[in-house]
Amino acid sequence: MLRLISATPSPYARKVRIALAEKRIPFELVTEVPWDSTTQTPQYNPLEKLPVLILENGKSIYESHYILEFIEAKYTDVPLLLPKNDVDGALFAKQVEVVADGICDALVLLFFENQREDGKRSEEWMARQRRKVDGGLKALADWVGDKQFFVNDNFGLADIAAGSVLGYLKVRFPGHPWRETYPHLARYSEDLEGRQSFIDTMPRPQKISDKIV
Numbered sequence: 107m108l109r110l111i112s113a114t115p116s117p118y119a120r121k122v123r124i125a126l127a128e129k130r131i132p133f134e135l136v137t138e139v140p141w142d143s144t145t146q147t148p149q150y151n152p153l154e155k156l157p158v159l160i161l162e163n164g165k166s167i168y169e170s171h172y173i174l175e176f177i178e179a180k181y182t183d184v185p186l187l188l189p190k191n192d193v194d195g196a197l198f199a200k201q202v203e204v205v206a207d208g209i210c211d212a213l214v215l216l217f218f219e220n221q222r223e224d225g226k227r228s229e230e231w232m233a234r235q236r237r238k239v240d241g242g243l244k245a246l247a248d249w250v251g252d253k254q255f256f257v258n259d260n261f262g263l264a265d266i267a268a269g270s271v272l273g274y275l276k277v278r279f280p281g282h283p284w285r286e287t288y289p290h291l292a293r294y295s296e297d298l299e300g301r302q303s304f305i306d307t308m309p310r311p312q313k314i315s316d317k318i319v
């Protein structure tokens with residue numbers, strides 16, 4: 107059986123968990139803290155990051171966007187890039203994933219910069235990351251408008267990526283005003299959180315034991 111190394115708050119791992127659930131692919135969930143010395147990630151990923159998808163033959167697949175590409179190519183029953191002949195739609199969905207993942211990257215950098223001791227946090231660095239988050243959210247809001255899904259009125263890759271980062275914001279940055287700023291995006295996110303694959307993968311904080319920064 108497939109095994110997925112995941113972490114409870116991870117928006118990247120949530121993308122993969124949602125895709126596997128939507129495609130009804132059975133897998134074993136292995137939950138851990140990638141920031142602690144106990145992590146398994148170095149055994150499977152030279153970049154020492156999760157998510158990691160471990161195949162039945164022991165091969166490991168990593169980087170969430172690549173894992174989703176792998177799953178989409180190998181498990182074609184429930185396509186997440188719809189409709190199959192819409193190249194521009196598929197490319198746009200991947201662009202939405204680029205922006206969603208980029209917002210996640212900036213949020214992770216912000217989260218750990220905030221963990222630095224007083225006097226050691228760089229305000230310039232945090233302002234730079236906040237700009238990326240805000241610029242990315244504006245792009246997502248502009249693109250989704252008042253639609254239910256990003257591409258062709260079908261749930262797919264773009265919604266998995268955008269839904270995951272919006273869910274991560276709620277858990278890690280509950281004070282961020284994105285829902286007031288973008289009410290359509292807030293409604294879009296609430297609608298997605300009603301899907302069973304989202305309900306079953308709600309992010310939760312994790313306790314990090316090791317000193318990271």
Ligand SMILES: N[C@@H](CCC(=O)N[C@@H](CS(=O)(=O)O)C(=O)NCC(=O)O)C(=O)O
Binds near residue numbers: 113116118119141154
């Ligand atoms: N680009 C990667 C990012 C994955 C990532 O940063 N994962 C974090 C965990 S989480 O932020 O998603 O919770 C990690 O393993 N970090 C450990 C490390 O960077 O050493 C992806 O899309 O999979």
